[in-house]
Amino acid sequence: MKYILMMHCPRTGYELMGAWSKKAVADHIAFMHALNKDLREAGELAAAEGLADPKQAVIVRVGKDGAPVTDGVFPESKEFLAGYWIVDVESEKRAHEIAARASSAPGADGKPFIIPIEVRQVMSAPPDEFVV
Amino acid sequence: MTPQMLDTQTEHLLRELAPQVLGVLLHRFRDFSVAEDAVQDSLIAAANQWPHEGTPDNPRAWLIHVATRRMTDRVRSERARLNRETAAAAERSLFVIPSFDLDSDAQDDTLVLLFMCCHPALTPASAIALTLRAVGGLTTAEIASAFLVPESTMAQRITRAKGIIKSSGVRFHSPSSKERAERLRAVLHVLYLIFNEGYTSSAGPELQRLDLSAEAIRLTRATHALLPEDPEVAGLLALMLLTDARRTARTGPAGELIPLNEQDRSLWDQAAIQDGIALLTGALQKGSVGSYTLQAAIAAVHDEARRAEDTDWRQILALYDLLKRMSDNPMVLLNHAVAAAMVHGPAAGLGLLNALDHDARLASHHRLDAVRAHLLELAGDRIAAIEHYRSAAKKTASIPERNYLLTQVARLAEHGD
Numbered sequence: 429m430k431y432i433l434m435m436h437c438p439r440t441g442y443e444l445m446g447a448w449s450k451k452a453v454a455d456h457i458a459f460m461h462a463l464n465k466d467l468r469e470a471g472e473l474a475a476a477e478g479l480a481d482p483k484q485a486v487i488v489r490v491g492k493d494g495a496p497v498t499d500g501v502f503p504e505s506k507e508f509l510a511g512y513w514i515v516d517v518e519s520e521k522r523a524h525e526i527a528a529r530a531s532s533a534p535g536a537d538g539k540p541f542i543i544p545i546e547v548r549q550v551m552s553a554p555p556d557e558f559v560v
Numbered sequence: 561m562t563p564q565m566l567d568t569q570t571e572h573l574l575r576e577l578a579p580q581v582l583g584v585l586l587h588r589f590r591d592f593s594v595a596e597d598a599v600q601d602s603l604i605a606a607a608n609q610w611p612h613e614g615t616p617d618n619p620r621a622w623l624i625h626v627a628t629r630r631m632t633d634r635v636r637s638e639r640a641r642l643n644r645e646t647a648a649a650a651e652r653s654l655f656v657i658p659s660f661d662l663d664s665d666a667q668d669d670t671l672v673l674l675f676m677c678c679h680p681a682l683t684p685a686s687a688i689a690l691t692l693r694a695v696g697g698l699t700t701a702e703i704a705s706a707f708l709v710p711e712s713t714m715a716q717r718i719t720r721a722k723g724i725i726k727s728s729g730v731r732f733h734s735p736s737s738k739e740r741a742e743r744l745r746a747v748l749h750v751l752y753l754i755f756n757e758g759y760t761s762s763a764g765p766e767l768q769r770l771d772l773s774a775e776a777i778r779l780t781r782a783t784h785a786l787l788p789e790d791p792e793v794a795g796l797l798a799l800m801l802l803t804d805a806r807r808t809a810r811t812g813p814a815g816e817l818i819p820l821n822e823q824d825r826s827l828w829d830q831a832a833i834q835d836g837i838a839l840l841t842g843a844l845q846k847g848s849v850g851s852y853t854l855q856a857a858i859a860a861v862h863d864e865a866r867r868a869e870d871t872d873w874r875q876i877l878a879l880y881d882l883l884k885r886m887s888d889n890p891m892v893l894l895n896h897a898v899a900a901a902m903v904h905g906p907a908a909g910l911g912l913l914n915a916l917d918h919d920a921r922l923a924s925h926h927r928l929d930a931v932r933a934h935l936l937e938l939a940g941d942r943i944a945a946i947e948h949y950r951s952a953a954k955k956t957a958s959i960p961e962r963n964y965l966l967t968q969v970a971r972l973a974e975h976g977d
Binding site for chain 2: 429468469470471472473474475516518549550551552553554
């Protein structure tokens, strides 16, 4: 079963992290590397990506002539997707365990940051006509 | 192997020989993990060389020769590594005195390998990956693409599975007669899961994916050839053939699901149906009827109906009654309710569903809602049917299925206007 684990961060998160100490940043990065390494070695990692600062993000819609019309990110969005993992695991419980570990990544003071991780199942299950 | 480079015949030959070559190596060397890698090397070498240089006169001997050479290289380098740690341990763990039965039956070896790869210590996903590689002769890249994960992830899954086999002390020999039945059940379950996984990917944009259903049928056919007297192996093979026979009718041009009662039955593969029915008949004559055989019998009743309205639902209901006694799988209970509705009317089916409302295994499962919606529609309760189709669509984890359920919602909503 595949799940996507989406790590949300507040709009100010990217700026806040820019003010962390060198050690806090290094510890945070090392934590994420270790997590990805463990997932890869467990044969559970299908994909993982971090996303660039939301300041660079735009919203795109199609215009009248079919050309893209871009717009800035709406100020009312308080949270942004900072990165995601897609894991291929035996159970939902296991996906939750991985999410909890990701949530415990260290913050500025070295303590768990308790980042909210949204867990959603990826629609890759077999249709069940055959399952009797 | 790179299938686009190999003709089908060579590919089949390599895949068939893969477990035999691994069996020979395992009689000479103890380390399953290294031996399995060496066989994979030899298959890749064959896939690269044979198309240019021609298939050797004795392909099996060629593969054994190359795999043994790779094995020796790998053992040497492994030994060099271990020597730096403890030389004595290396001697003990990597070499065994050549066993007296070097010429033992290649067929038996394939069966023993299946038992190893489907060992209950492994998770289903690991057992599937290892079986496809060590017994199926597929490359890691092919298996990874079939499951839509990166090759490195699949490689790690296989390495880990081999590590678990090693640490569990699973040896390359047949299970004792005491545990044989249970181990065979585990093998059949893995084959069933491979087939089911293939069932997901046989439609639409995923056509380029490796055909896991065909691979499951090939492996189950091989298992049946090794154990012709086992009725459940024949039953599982029959179930796969009788189900796979409907493959082309099961999906529309855009990959949309077509339910059994709306399929164009002229598209069903009659040769596969005849093959399946012959196997099923043989299995039923053996006396003890297992759950795969019963499921095959149900599939056969569907396959034998020329039109959906000709379906012998009484017989299907009787078969589900038997299956229900054998299995507490909630899906069996749901299908039993559908069969009861077809025989005794929708109210009877809906009554059976009410009893399942408190089954924790079904609480968040879309299939309870989908079946209820279907029976409510048969009972003429359009509004309630829409509501349950909608609720099922929210719960399913399959895109074709969600599209199907939403189409039912739209169809019923339009009918009301």
